[in-house]
Every structure is written in C-alpha cells, then in structure tokens.
Amino acid sequence: MGILTWGRNPWDQPILTHISWDLFWASLFAGVAFFVAHAGYMVFSTHRKRHASETDAMEAARADLPPRIVRHSGVARAFHWVMAAAMFTLLLTAFLPIAGVKFAWVTWHWTAGLVLTGSIVFHIVHATVWLDFWSIWVGPADLPELRAEVLRELGHEVPGPRPGKYPLGNRLYHLVIVLAALGVVASGLVMMVRVRTPFFTRNPYLFSDATWGGTYVLHGLAGVALVGLVIAHVYFAVRPEKWWITKSMIVGWITRRQYLEHHDPDRWAVNAGPEPRA
Amino acid sequence: MAVIRDPMPAFELFQPTSVEDAQALLRRYGAGAWVLAGGLDSFDWLKDRIKRPEAVVDLSGIPELRGVRARGDGLEIGAMTTLTEVVRHGVVRERYALLLDAAEAAASPQIRNQGTLGGNVSQDTRCWYYRAGWPCYRAGGNICYADTPESINREHAILGADRCVAVNPSDTAPALIALDAQMVIRAANGGERVVAAEDYFVGPGKDITRMTVLQPGDLLTAIRLPGAWAGARFYFEKVRDRQVWDFALVSVASAMVVGAGGAIERMRLAVNGVAARPLRLQAVEDLVRGRPANEATAAVAANLAIAGAQPLRFNAYKVPLMRNLVKRAIRGVEATTWAS
Numbered sequence: 001m002g003i004l005t006w007g008r009n010p011w012d013q014p015i016l017t018h019i020s021w022d023l024f025w026a027s028l029f030a031g032v033a034f035f036v037a038h039a040g041y042m043v044f045s046t047h048r049k050r051h052a053s054e055t056d057a058m059e060a061a062r063a064d065l066p067p068r069i070v071r072h073s074g075v076a077r078a079f080h081w082v083m084a085a086a087m088f089t090l091l092l093t094a095f096l097p098i099a100g101v102k103f104a105w106v107t108w109h110w111t112a113g114l115v116l117t118g119s120i121v122f123h124i125v126h127a128t129v130w131l132d133f134w135s136i137w138v139g140p141a142d143l144p145e146l147r148a149e150v151l152r153e154l155g156h157e158v159p160g161p162r163p164g165k166y167p168l169g170n171r172l173y174h175l176v177i178v179l180a181a182l183g184v185v186a187s188g189l190v191m192m193v194r195v196r197t198p199f200f201t202r203n204p205y206l207f208s209d210a211t212w213g214g215t216y217v218l219h220g221l222a223g224v225a226l227v228g229l230v231i232a233h234v235y236f237a238v239r240p241e242k243w244w245i246t247k248s249m250i251v252g253w254i255t256r257r258q259y260l261e262h263h264d265p266d267r268w269a270v271n272a273g274p275e276p277r278a
Numbered sequence: 279m280a281v282i283r284d285p286m287p288a289f290e291l292f293q294p295t296s297v298e299d300a301q302a303l304l305r306r307y308g309a310g311a312w313v314l315a316g317g318l319d320s321f322d323w324l325k326d327r328i329k330r331p332e333a334v335v336d337l338s339g340i341p342e343l344r345g346v347r348a349r350g351d352g353l354e355i356g357a358m359t360t361l362t363e364v365v366r367h368g369v370v371r372e373r374y375a376l377l378l379d380a381a382e383a384a385a386s387p388q389i390r391n392q393g394t395l396g397g398n399v400s401q402d403t404r405c406w407y408y409r410a411g412w413p414c415y416r417a418g419g420n421i422c423y424a425d426t427p428e429s430i431n432r433e434h435a436i437l438g439a440d441r442c443v444a445v446n447p448s449d450t451a452p453a454l455i456a457l458d459a460q461m462v463i464r465a466a467n468g469g470e471r472v473v474a475a476e477d478y479f480v481g482p483g484k485d486i487t488r489m490t491v492l493q494p495g496d497l498l499t500a501i502r503l504p505g506a507w508a509g510a511r512f513y514f515e516k517v518r519d520r521q522v523w524d525f526a527l528v529s530v531a532s533a534m535v536v537g538a539g540g541a542i543e544r545m546r547l548a549v550n551g552v553a554a555r556p557l558r559l560q561a562v563e564d565l566v567r568g569r570p571a572n573e574a575t576a577a578v579a580a581n582l583a584i585a586g587a588q589p590l591r592f593n594a595y596k597v598p599l600m601r602n603l604v605k606r607a608i609r610g611v612e613a614t615t616w617a618s
Contacts, residue, residue, distance in 0.1 A: 005418075010410075015413070017418070017420050018420055057454055104440060203427060204421045205425055210423075
C-alpha cells in the first residue's frame with residue numbers, strides 16, 4: 001500500500017502530487033472496523049451506569065429544575081446540521097469518483113467547502129461570544145474524569161466526576177475533528193486557486209511545486225481522516241445509549257432526568273427556569 | 279521532456295484474429311494492455327515513451343471489425359474500417375455524406391488509408407502539455423499547464439472545461455453525433471452494450487483521464503448509423519490552420535430535415551474542437567425547430583450556441599469562429615468541395 005503519489009515536473013524533478021488513494025480505503029476500513037469492534041465490545045461491556053434509584057433521588061432533590069433542559073440552541077443546531085450536510089457533500093464528492101462513481105464533482109466540492117468554511121467561522125464566533133467556549137475543550141483538569149470513565153468502563157463503582165455539558169469522548173472527538181477540519185479547509189481554500197471559480201484568477205504557479213505538493217498531501221490526509229472520523233461520529237450518533245444526545249441535537253433539549261443521570265451539575269450548572277418551547 | 283525516439287520501449291505484440299481472442303488478451307493484461315487500431319495516435323505515444331504498455335493488442339487482423347454492412351434501414355461500420363474505405367463506400371456517399379465529408383477532412387490521404395473510424399473517434403487529445411508527458415490532471419497529476427496566466431492555449435477549450443482544457447481532436451465524432459450514430463462496445467466480460475455517439479465521449483468533469491467511456495478491456499467493435507437521418511440536408515465544416523493536413527480548430531456537423539414550407543422540421547447539430555468532448559447543441563436544435571432555415575434563425579441560434587463560452591488567454595477567436603460555423607450550418611453556404 002502506498003502513502004504518497006509522486007510525479008515529475010517539467011524540469012524532471014520529483015514532485016509530490018497527492019496522497020495515495022489507498023489511504024482512503026484504509027481510512028474507510030479503519031472506520032468500519034472500529035464500529036464493528038466497538039459494537040462487539042459493547043455487547044459484553046460492564047460499563048457502570050447510575051442506578052435508577054440514585055437518579056430518582058437526584059431528580060427528587062432537584063425538582064426546581066425544569067423538566068426539559070436546553071442543551072443546544074437553535075442556532076447551534078442549525079450550524080451542526082449545515083456543517084454535517086457540507087461535510088457529507090464534501091466526502092461524497094471527493095471519494096465517490098475515486099471509488100468508481102464518476103460525475104462532475106469539482107463545483108459541488110468547492111461549493112460545499114465554502115459552506116463548511118463559512119459555518120466553521122460562524123461557529124467560532126458564536127461559540128466564543130455566546131456559548132461557554134471552554135466547555136468543549138479538554139485539558140489536564142479532565143484527567144480525573146478520564147480516570148473515572150476508564151474505571152467505570154471496567155465495571156467499577158466510581159463516584160468520581162461526571163462530565164459537564166459534553167462527555168469526555170465528545171470533547172476528544174471535537175479536538176480531533178477540529179484539527180482535521182482546519183487542515184482540510186485551509187488547504188482547500190488555497191487549492192481553489194488551481195480550479196476555475198468566480199473568486200480567483202486561476203494561477204497554479206502561486207506556490208512552488210513543493211508547497212503545492214504539501215498542500216495536496218495535507219488536504220488528502222485530512223480528507224481521508226475525516227472519512228474514518230465521520231463514520232465513528234455517525235456510529236455513536238445512532239447507538240441506543242447515545243441516542244438521547246443525538247435527539248438533543250435535533251430538538252435542542254434533554255430531560256431533567258437525563259441531565260442528572262449523565263452530567264455533573266457542578267460542571268454544567270443549569271438554573272431553574274421556564275421549560276423550553278418544544 | 280518528450281523526445282521522440284524511433285525505438286519504442288519493449289512490449290509484447292499480439293495480433294489476434296477474433297474479437298474473443300483480443301478480449302482474452304485484454305483481460306489477461308488489464309490496464310497494461312494497449313489497443314492498437316490504425317496506430318496513428320498510438321505510435322506517437324509509444325515513440326515518445328510516454329505510454330509504456332506491457333502488451334499491444336493489434337486489431338488489424340480481425341476481419342469482423344472491418345467493412346461496411348447494411349443493418350436494418352441503416353448501416354453498420356466496423357470499427358477497424360479505414361477512413362478511406364468509409365469515404366469510398368457507395369452508400370455512405372449516397373445517404374450519409376456528412377460522414378463522408380468529415381472522414382475526408384481528416385488528416386492526409388496516407389493517414390486516411392491507415393487510420394480507422396474507431397481509432398478516429400477514440401483518439402486521445404492533442405494538448406501538447408499532456409502529450410509531452412507532464413503530470414497534468416489528465417495524466418493523473420494535479421495541474422493544468424494549459425490554463426495558467428502564461429499558457430500557450432490557442433487550440434484549447436472554450437466550453438465545458440473542468441480543470442482540464444484539452445479538446446477532442448476527432449473529425450468524424452461530430453458527424454456521428456449529428457447522424458445519431460450508435461457505438462457498439464464489447465465489454466471485457468464479453469457482454470455488448472450500445473451507447474449513443476454523444477454519450478460515447480466523456481468530459482473532464484466526469485472522468486479527467488479518459489476521452490471516451492471505454493474502460494480497460496472494452497473494445498469499440500462497430501458504429502451503427504440509423505436510417506432516420508439518411509439523406510438529410512447535411513453540413514460539415516472544419517476550420518484548421520493548414521488546409522492540407524491539420525487538426526480542427528473548430529468543426530461543425532449538422533443534419534437537418536426541412537419541411538415543404540421551408541421550416542426546419544428537425545435538426546441535430548454538433549461541434550468539436552471547443553471542449554474536451556464533441557458537443558451536441560441540443561438547445562440550438564430545440565430553438566430552430568419550426569423556424570425557417572434563414573439568416574435570422576441562424577443568427578439567433580449561433581448566439582445561443584456560444585452561451586457560456588469562457589475563452590482562455592489565446593483562444594478567444596474560437597468564440598466568433600464557433601458562432602459563425604453554427605450560423606453557416608443552419609443557413610447554409612455555397613458547397614465546399616473536398617477531394618481525396
């Protein structure tokens with residue numbers, strides 16, 4: 001299996017052209033293998049969950065909370081689904097032709113790329129100004145939670161910290177997909193100079209062959225990484241025990257019980273207030 | 279980069295005598311096989327050492343791929359029939375003069391004696407950046423050397439460019455599209471499929487490394503001309519730099535049926551040299567239907583034909599050239615004589 005594809009420029013010098021498309025198949029395989037392995041593991045998992053009685057007691061103690069708790073605002077949900085549509089369009093237009101489904105994909109691809117770029121810029125501004133910016137990031141402070149999660153996964157009764165607004169896995173996934181998405185967006189925007197768009201005069205000589213090669217390789221690596229990451233994301237979104245999170249990305253809220261069962265109220269404080277409109 | 283060397287790189291040469299044998303060879307060698315028809319495109323590639331096939335499958339010894347046969351109310355022309363044989367065939371001359379004009383406009387008499395109809399429609403583009411062996415999109419790379427601020431692109435595309443701006447060089451392709459020809463393809467598994475001539479050619483948007491729908495292992499075995507357009511009013515014109523022997527800068531082919539009142543009942547119109555695939559101008563065909571074949575109709579149709587054209591640095595001349603050729607195809611001009 002190759003990793004990089006090389007060509008020779010008009011001066012007969014070796015130049016990088018792009019990644020080997022073997023990596024696409026490798027990422028696809030890795031994504032599918034992960035969900036098969038994880039699904040198999042979950043059948044036998046002894047993951048420790050809160051007892052119903054424990055959650056009952058918490059719910060009784062926090063009767064001041066509204067029955068429905070806002071998890072994602074309408075704007076945040078709109079961003080998520082617009083970004084998801086752009087991401088699927090990007091992946092399908094990028095990799096279906098490689099898989100043998102031939103169609104005119106370039107315009108669809110860069111258009112979806114611009115939508116993704118716009119939605120990411122919007123998300124950065126929105127999260128910075130209107131949301132709790134740091135709630136999605138991971139840092140050394142999350143090590144106790146990581147330890148507690150690992151022990152629960154091993155079947156231990158661990159009273160340790162529960163997640164704030166976002167579970168640890170959610171935050172780690174966000175970190176990785178931010179890196180991949182920024183890589184693919186930054187390289188993709190530069191690559192638009194190589195194709196016809198209404199925005200730039202096409203100029204493939206903007207950079208040296210080596211810089212272009214690096215740009216194409218970065219775009220390809222980030223792109224194939226996104227194949228595996230998106231498979232993992234969709235897999236977790238449809239898992240029964242995660243469905244309440246997915247549903248909250250559709251309707252915007254979770255129940256008071258789900259809030260108390262899965263979150264640490266000290267890390268994600270919700271004030272008593274009126275029930276959100278459905 | 280490309281230096282023509284007379285000795286070609288070594289390859290296994292096979293000269294099968296049946297389509298089945300040829301396909302067995304194509305299956306055995308897969309993407310390493312090269313199909314040789316008349317050799318006029320192939321030998322350039324091989325002598326330039328840009329293409330280095332493992333095996334060359336020469337189709338010239340397969341009798342069933344040659345000749346012109348009656349089929350229903352039309353004709354079936356074997357893919358290995360030479361352009362000279364096409365030009366000299368009585369029925370082609372009598373009923374499909376459009377194909378005659380197009381085939382006779384190809385290259386020189388010597389080349390027409392060797393070149394085949396199947397090879398003419400399946401030949402690769404003449405973009406010299408690509409043929410020089412540079413790593414352009416069409417060659418599997420990630421750049422079009424012909425569409426840069428400094429490119430020499432006088433012969434390149436004004437329509438349908440998608441990263442690659444090369445054009446299709448075939449003279450007979452637009453004529454076959456105008457005649458509503460059907461291309462008979464034998465797949466590697468032995469199955470046969472028939473595709474319309476206009477669908478036989480693919481643009482770079484769909485597949486940037488191919489000019490036609492032929493996949494490794496596929497063979498174009500015949501071209502069928504239906505009777506529907508036999509004896510119609512035909513027009514073919516090819517504009518080139520050298521009248522004696524050159525590829526088209528722009529060419530136009532049309533078949534038109536005009537009613538008793540002088541109105542155009544139906545028409546098929548195709549141009550080549552303006553895009554990576556010969557283009558059927560369906561919008562123009564729809565526009566002229568029911569209108570008289572006169573200057574006014576031609577002027578409106580010609581302007582529609584060039585809608586969306588995006589010239590490159592050196593080929594803006596193709597826009598008025600294509601417009602005028604379409605105009606001439608509709609209103610007609612004094613007959614142009616071509617002689618073998």
